[in-house]
Amino acid sequence: VSVEAAGLNFPDLLCVRGEYQFKPPLPFVPGSEGAGVVTALGADVSGVSVDDRVCFNGLSGAFAQEIAISASAVTQIPDSMPFEQAAGLTVVYSTSYYALKQRAGLQSGDTLLVLGAAGGVGLSAVELGTAMGARVIAAASSDEKLAVAAEHGAQAGINYATEDLKNRIKEITEGAGANVIYDPVGGELAEAAFRGIAWEGRHLVIGFASGTIPKLPLNLPLLKGAAAVGVFWGAWTKREPEAHKQNMAELFELFTEGAIQPHVSSTYSLDQFLDAFGEVSGRRAVGKVILTP
Incomplete structure (x- = not known):
């Protein structure tokens, strides 16, 4: 090539x-x-x-x-x-689509929290979550990054450099919490986000851009009936190549329709x-x- x-x-x-x-x-x-x-x-x-x-x-x-x-x-x-x-x-949208579709089972009307929402992988999750009918909350380290996420479909934003992440999740969702958390950041944000998860919520472990792998207290998923869900897109594409091929076809269709850019x-x-x-x-x-x- x-x-x-x-x-x-x-x-x-x-x-x-x-x-x-x-x-x-x-x-x-x-x-x-x-x-x-x-x-x-x-x-x-x-x-x-x-x-x-x-x-x-x-x-x-x-x-x-x-x-x-x-x-x-x-x-x-x-x-x-x-x-x-x-x-x-190829990598970021496929990862996000697999995470939201196959791993989280994201449904229209769900609340999706995206950490690192203005980065390559985070912005793809914002767009795909919006296209799938979710209410998307973007979380990022600056107001400028949140503005970009809003341009791509985010309906609410949290600046975790200046705001308390857990409390803002609760405020925006009126206490209900986020049904799905998309987390490519890890570090101290992971636990703060998990504390804002909804009952039977799914916390998608995408990666650790912060450089720190968090240690999650296991009483948190117990109390919320929630799950930390690993997302290893590369391994999945090799185990289920036909499902990956179908996902790619759907992504190109979304692009052609203008739903993702x-x-x-x-x-x-x-x-x-x-x-x-x-x-x-x-x-x-x-x-x-x-x-x-």
């Missing part, structure tokens, strides 16, 4: 630092997702053609001009989708990758950071 754009994700930073749960053998080219044009096929490959516009995902290799990748990791994209948006959809925070050339990494590691990104050859 000739790479036209590649998305930068937090796990890419962890891979480069040697801190991710999977460690590619050195030396390796970082980059877990991208989009481009198929230029050649291996023997016996079917379902993909030369000149197809595709997105792809894998553990590494996307930050390059070309990548050789398994046909099973490639998905054709709509003609109307720019490569930059396609490169920003992957937000590109900024675009860098490959030789500016250190600046791109700095934007993500410094938590300055709003939406996705994209690299282009």
Whole structure:
């Protein structure tokens, strides 16, 4: 595949630092997702053609001009989708859709709290939750980030840098709590959010962008009849490839309908990758950071 754009994700930073749960053998080219044009096929490959516009995902290799990748990791994209948006959809929107649809069973009318709501993965959850009919509460570290989340469908916002997270959840929901909590942040916010969960709520464990894995007191899920639900999208795609394929088809349909629009925070050339990494590691990104050859 000739790479036209590649998305930068937090796990890419962890891979480069040697801190991710999977460690590619050195030396390796970082980059877990991208989009481009198929230029050649291996023997016996079917379902993909030369000149197809595709997105792809894998553990590494996307930050390059070309990548050789398994046909099973490639998905054709709509003609109307720019490569930059396609490169920003594969991992974060697929993760969020799997989390909300399969893991949380999000229903229309549910209240969804999204932590880190202006980051790439958080903003995708805001858009998808809105498209699925939920009332979305965005939580972020600044009013500027909350404004972006509101533009993408959030109906309420909590600035957890200046406001008490648990108390604000209770206020906004009039004491009912959040039915689903989408948590890619971890750290001290995780317990505060869980204390604002609804009866039989689901706390989705997406990741730990804060750098700290929280230790949740187990009396909290007991008292709320609630659950902490792990979301390991990468493993699920390998265990249930047909379900993943169906999810991708539904995501492209939502894009075509205008229900989701992957937000590109900024675009860098490959030789500016250190600046791109700095934007993500410094938590300055709003939406996705994209690299282009």
